[in-house]
Amino acid sequence: MGGQRQRIPGSVIHPPAVDAARWPAVAHRPGPSRSRDALARSLVRRALDRLPLRVRYGTGPVRGTTGPLLEIADPETFVRRVRRDGLVGFGESYLAHEWDAVDLVGVLTVFAAHADRIVPRWAQRLRGAWAPRRPAGQHHTPEAAPKHVHHHYDLSNELFGLFLDPTLSYSAALFSHLPATWDDLAAAQARKIDRLLDLAGVGPGTRLLDIGTGWGALALRAALRGARVVTVTLSEEQRRLAARRALRDGLTDRITLLLRDYRELEGRYDAIVSVEMIEAIGAAYWPRYFGTLQELLAPGGRIALQAITMPHDRMLATRHTYTWMQKYIFPGGFLPSVTALEQCAARHTRLRVARRDAYGDHYAQTLRLWRERFTARDAEVAALGFDTTFRRMWTFYLAYSEAGFRARYLDVQQILLQEADR
Template sequence: MTATTPRPDTSVELRAPYSPARAWAAERLFRLAARRLPVRVRLPGGEVLGRGGPDAPTMTVRRPEFFHRLGVRANIGFGEAYMAGDWTSPDPAAVLTPFAARMARLVPRPLQVLRRFVDAARPAAERNTPEGARANIHRHYNLSNDLFAAFLDESMTYSSAWFRPGDDLHAAQLRKIDGILDYAGVRAGSRVLEIGTGWGALAIRAARRGAHVTTLTISTEQRDLALAQVAEAGVADRVDVRLCDYRDATGRYDAVVSVEMIEAVGEEFWPAYFATLDRLVEPAGRVALQAITLPHDRMLATLRSHNWIHEYVFPGGMLLSVPAIEQQVSAHTGLAITARRSLGEHYARTLRCWRDRFLAADVAAIGFDETFRRLWEFYLAYSEAGFASGYLDVWQLRMARAR
């Protein structure tokens, strides 16, 4: 397992922009937000902001470049500042959680109309056309299988786990997979289509139930490792791993499952994705999805925005809200949502496990530098804060043909 794709360009974060006017405005907005939060923010001159006591989460702004980045690049600049060491924290997720919980109110409402002048626009090159989707996936999943193995559990499952008392991460990941397979009614003899292979854990688990699985990925590195995992598990006769875009899938299946792949589809292609689910499932079959969501008003507010996650981690990514999923199902399928469960609090715990494991790993030995390490630390902490605050959620959804 080796890295076969160029590292993301992190040189931009080392070149701090210089804009005194924007830095001045950003500092005042930041001060206004920080003063109301249960945190402690230490500024370069020694001033401390926030309502937090001595044990509150602490953020240290080490250099004034922080405000220049924030003023010029907003959300993207905030993340770049962490990558560059302009601000630090012993626990960035704990600092970010109260910010995430008040996301819609951090900027005073009269100033929110200026958002379109600050937020970066989504690059046209990141549209999730078949070619664009392959390029976007390549930039994330083809970084290195070794990188993901450094922090995932032994099943190489890269989605929210489902914990019960006494579970370690691996047991919780298997419970999550079983939950999706149960929703889809997967049993011995079932013909299953999985959209989004990951590294093969769900396909292997389904095959061990006696199902016959076709699983689709557009990542070459994921396919290669999934093939090896399937063979090692002794289920190669029941699992077909295909390098195939979901739009090109054919056939009919008793169960169609997809775990945290819809986030890579993009608004433009949501109708095609849901229509594909409808086309591929047998009339008496079931569809089971696991999807990361955000509140509907935030989805609408950020639909055209390009943020730090898009810039450095998930190009082309876009989250739906539960109402948006419901609308897409109603408009583009003959299916109905028949069951659902939220695992948002479990995702916060999953991400904490991943971050602890990532920070304990020697990523330099894999070929990744300190800037990249801080990039991924921030990504995992940023995501954990989203789920811990309730700003983000993740749902398992079961669908069946509407009667």
């Protein structure tokens, strides 16, 4: 590569205009601050120099000799965004076309793998003074939860249908082999669901509670086993489509679909399954979540959870930080650690982890397939009314998530919970 200019496919000299009414933080370029910009510029360059990346600032030469290439087209605005908003600004700078990369996942994987090296140790100790704080509206209260769900899951069933497999499963698949192809995905999603249902002991006559319906794939598969399923969601769009699928498959007599918060549920169930839902509720509500699971579980019952997790030390370091993902993709969300889940269950309930299986590499593959499908169908996404900034945002979201699993910064767990002996 040397100092030769590498063109980014699809890049443009003049990036498309950003709708300032819809994307104010992206459209608004931070103003200069001579003293702060100089310090930020020095810190950013030194941080990037420590990473296995090649970096080009503007039209200058490439710095570094190994790693994927990060092209910073507008270095001054990039630095100001990072100076003002940290990693939120880093993501917004990408949405504004101020930086790009041919291998976007590769660049983000480097950041994820070296998260503890990006910010100097002295600055990490002062994180509370400079990191953006989560707004009050980001907490997953009963009043805010429907808004948070609507923000993401009610975008458009047609949108999700463009990049998900025919099962419409929006969580980690479990492949029979890696690397995987698109043709493997539907079977891998069914395998993931079957493993969870087996973990929960779901069979004919099982009274099953499914917390977080999605588009109904798990409820449908459980009903085909002969279970009697109650499934709950706060997404009207998801509930509507899941109901149509249950009617299509002749399973309406075995599936009850509720538009309801999990905290409002009553009854007792032989098995409870919840797939990648605990990440949405926030650490403050984990005790209530586990308490509700215990209250709803019949004696001798089993709970199977699927959860995205992060290392415990990173969770503690970032628990009060406002992230790009929270601002743009999952309001109110927060990823737990395995340690935090085990401690919370033990402190607030009689539930104990009886088994745990991790398979993060499979999530990286799942996200890669979704991302490739999403970008390949860009014109169809645009035809649904989603503008250029939205499409770039979702590409970044999928790549950012994939990078986390590729770097093993993130993992995904299938967890069996049972009541401890009284």
